Amino acid sequence: MNGKSKKIKIYFVLLILEFFVLISMFFLNPDMISHKNYILLSSGFFLALWSFSTNLVMGLFAALFLVFAYGSYILYEAIFGGIFSFTFLKDYFWLMVFPVIAYTSSRLGECVNKSFKVVKELKKNVQILVRVDNLTGLGNKQKFYEDLCEEIRRAKRHGFTLSFMIVRIMFFKELTDIYGKSKTDDVVSLMVKNIEDTLRTEDKKYRLEDDTFAFILPNTDKKGAEVIKSRIRTNLSSITLNSGKKEEKLNFNFKIGIMPYDGKTDDVFEIRHRLEKELEYDV
Incomplete structure (x- = not known):
């Protein structure tokens, strides 16, 4: 330099x-x-x-x-x-x-x-190195993989249940084209706030890509993950954006995938791949 x-x-x-x-x-x-x-x-x-x-x-x-x-x-x-x-x-x-x-x-x-x-x-x-997403304050992709390894080791060592969740905003590029980057960032921030209000303090949250979020849910089985999924879907059904004195309700498509940890693999990349496959079954 x-x-x-x-x-x-x-x-x-x-x-x-x-x-x-x-x-x-x-x-x-x-x-x-x-x-x-x-x-x-x-x-x-x-x-x-x-x-x-x-x-x-x-x-x-x-x-x-x-x-x-x-x-x-x-x-x-x-x-x-x-x-x-x-x-x-x-x-x-x-x-x-x-x-x-x-x-x-x-x-x-x-x-x-x-x-x-x-x-x-x-x-x-x-x-x-910081491992934090600028916009949302959530952990980034590197932090997700690190914590994933740690939580898998804890679950295996102590026999805890463990589940993973992924949320993806559909047609994110089109959403940005319609509303612009600034308003889209506001929507993402509101979406993350709604999700954080639904999740527990001990649940770990990450932004993997611009349109993709992941969550590690300790001490949560498949049934518990389904309950959380239902609550998140309800909270995200409509986002209200306040711009000055005007309120604007925004509806957008998203998919949610959940996967309990079954102990069959400790490969974090394989786990993410399997978790993303679960999005295909969310219709």
Whole structure:
């Protein structure tokens, strides 16, 4: 990360220096002040924006296009205009400026994009380490697997009954498209609150995916899990969303699957797979 930050600083300073030199030349050499050079300077500015926003290949391709266009203009003036009084500082140096600007801006853009990706990955890793879902405050997928192993060991060691439950919001993408992400987040938060009010304190709650929640129910057999399932279905039959003074009742589809622990497997991934299969029988 420190290496990328250093490169960003270097390319940023170089780009600033390049434009500083170009603009200074206008002040130090009044002969350069012309419509042509103003257009060339503006082209260099837009070339920098384009190169920063795309990549090195596209930036150099755009620079090559500008070099070709300006070179053709010089050639046209020489052949058809009879103008041969071209100088390096006033004319030819632009043929070098465009590729330099394109390279510096492209490299700066690439370094910035890489830094953003690193920051995004770090945030993702931090979230995994925290093991808490940002929106709901429930445990995340990693926490679910850890607690699942622990509760299975406890159930086997002490002979406790143990059940698992999964709740999935159906057509979650369509729900987000209709209500928007902000309102959908509010619905999910209300849904989780209703579920938490139904479950006991010792029950463990998790958000596995955006649309999927799981619960570990210690000291609960299949009959007890069925009772909890019925209560959750009733509580989720209608969600009332308060937005200011307005109340809006939202109805959405969801499925609930339950599975008592039978001691046949301790593989947490297999247990989750079997639990998700139970959703198919919830009609």
